[in-house]
């Protein structure tokens with residue numbers, strides 16, 4: 001169990017220096033939850049739990065209703081409020097009320113998927129235990145056998161393309177399948193009557209019992225005028241998000257912070273709204289039995305890609321977008337023609353290359369939220385049909401107006417570059433088609449498209465090219481003829497002083513820039529691990545309970561991580577674990593200077609979409 | 613249209629403690645029966661796939677606890693139910709008398725759009741006991757009550773012997789389905805760009 005070091009930062013050799021105070025002392029609620037957890041863990045897994053899991057983080061305390069220590073001894077053992085797992089003395093899933101307590105019970109007998117009640121006799125009809133994916137034993141198995149570990153079930157998209165385009169994976173699984181229970185990260189969407197809407201793994205209908213359980217937990221707590229936000233069960237976190245009649249749940253043992261998982265549920269909800277708008281709420285108001293699943297037919301690939309991006313795309317936790325690096329004049333040329341069509345009644349005109357923005361303009365003061373851009377790009381990239389022909393599709397931008405549709409004209413200009421024109425009129429197809437032809441003509445005449453291609457293949461900021469004295473050089477990435485193409489061919493080159501990677505997020509611009517990955521961080525799992533580390537850093541820097549940090553320096557067995565937050569920007573940098581702190585800080589200063597020197601090539605300036 | 617349009621039906625089973633709700637469900641889903649009584653805590657959930665008129669349905673069965681101390685859980689469970697099954701024990705007068713309370717409680721808490729026509733079904737269970745000799749509620753009395761409540765379908769069952777269980781659930785599925793027929797129409801709006809381009813919709817707190 002301790003041999004696993006792949007996906008989490010061990011607390012043992014972690015230096016943690018924060019410029020403002022330490023976390024506040026755990027209050028009495030936390031303490032009692034700690035006590036419960038400790039007791040549970042000693043009952044069920046007889047293994048010491050480390051500080052990370054034992055501490056109930058501050059963010060959830062307001063959500064958890066009073067827990068009195070007195071009831072603990074009585075509760076552990078026979079009775080359960082929300083029973084997780086199954087003991088031989090009682091069956092299935094139970095919900096039980098007593099003085100509005102929310103408690104979590106884990107049972108050691110979870111290892112067998114057929115241990116619950118009548119389950120195991122028939123696949124599709126077993127009674128269900130609350131978090132059947134959460135057996136501590138199951139977790140350990142996954143961790144120990146490396147074959148399924150290292151990843152929460154997502155293979156690299158490139159090798160896996162055939163599968164994701166066809167939609168959901170592992171549709172044959174349900175909550176009685178061992179494989180289902182071993183998945184590291186589950187996402188569920190269900191209705192407030194407990195009807196399943198979406199599940200990342202397994203067939204929604206086969207999971208109807210499980211879905212009912214989730215609804216019962218949520219509604220039960222809601223009845224008491226409270227809200228359940230997080231349940232911890234050993235290594236697992238169960239995160240809840242209630243959006244009117246729609247409930248979203250994530251069950252994860254990835255050790256991502258609660259705030260991150262909640263943010264992912266928000267995006268999942270946003271993606272659903274993008275496809276349907278919030279007018280589904282009205283359907284539920286009129287008819288609580290309303291079954292939404294048919295409305296989401298054929299969208300599995302959209303959710304699949306989004307969930308995949310949670311571990312591959314920093315935009316999902318930074319709430320910022322990133323631009324394709326381009327010479328200033330090139331981006332200006334693209335912006336000018338987009339502005340031209342925007343003046344003819346297009347609400348937004350966006351030119352993107354994969355998940356990077358080439359240029360974007362909005363009608364008058366209409367502004368586009370980075371999360372909306374992320375969800376829209378995800379929608380376009382995951383839907384194969386956009387690639388093959390020009391398309392016109394209703395799209396709702398949840399941050400712009402969650403109640404209503406806009407219409408999106410989408411057209412791929414080459415394999416990776418696509419144009420999105422958004423309008424409020426369902427009749428505008430032919431007008432937008434004309435706009436697109438004009439744009440396409442101008443873009444190819446002015447060589448913008450070929451520049452985009454070139455930038456894609458050359459990559460962006462490379463740490464091995466971090467200038468020694470940034471300001472002494474002219475501030476451009478593009479006059480350098482010696483720029484070597486394709487960063488993949490560069491092997492074994494880290495940056496100076498052990499710099500491995502960085503992300504710079506401009507607060508005014510709602511944009512970030514990230515350095516290209518270089519050795520030794522060149523495999524997907526390594527990149528994912530780094531993003532997870534950044535994500536933790538981001539969450540801790542933005543933790544409202546602790547107050548704003550200015551800098552954070554953190555060392556674990558994988559990296560030295562340095563975070564620096566000012567009014568203008570946030571810098572996240574990763575160094576070799578042996579890097580010297582003072583030198584690392586100097587390097588970070590150089591990085592910031594470098595970014596500023598080339599900002600008009602890596603950012604979209606003057607047209608900040610959100611912060612007018 | 614999605615290729616696999618299936619319907620999910622939420623079925624709630626209510627009745628006094630010990631009348632055999634869990635046993636009926638277990639007989640229906642797993643074809644098993646146990647003499648041992650294990651009180652349900654809160655609620656149990658089971659699913660069963662059924663085929664009916666050439667369509668595939670999933671029954672999501674909510675087996676609730678009959679014991680009084682769980683009754684505050686009502687709303688959490690009842691919302692969005694497609695059918696409600698009321699169970700009593702033909703050998704226990706009180707369990708029959710309580711049917712009225714169960715029915716009313718359900719209607720209050722679930723507040724279905726058309727309470728008059730909400731599909732209930734009544735099961736008089738444990739007809740096997742003593743070869744029917746210890747029976748205190750007659751079939752006639754039970755049917756009369758059902759008739760008075762808008763012709764609720766009625767079955768005499770035995771979870772132990774498997775009598776009428778399959779038949780009862782057939783009707784449950786059928787009635788749940790009939791009730792769900794008037795599907796809600798999903799009609800989203802389109803943004804009127806003329807007016808919204810100036811002001812963004814609320815809910816943007818960034």
Ligand SMILES: Nc1nc2c(ncn2[C@@H]2O[C@H](COP(=O)(O)OP(=O)(O)OP(=O)(O)O)[C@@H](O)[C@H]2O)c(=O)[nH]1
Nearest residue numbers: 629630631632633634635647649652678770771772
């Ligand atoms: N002879 C006979 N016994 C039955 C029948 N159905 C249930 N029982 C017995 O009655 C007892 C109670 O059955 P349960 O199904 O647990 O009752 P319940 O309605 O679920 O009770 P709660 O969970 O407390 O609400 C058990 O001992 C069963 O074996 C039946 O049809 N015939």
Ligand SMILES: [Mg+2]
Nearest residue numbers: 633634651652
């Ligand atoms: Mg029972």
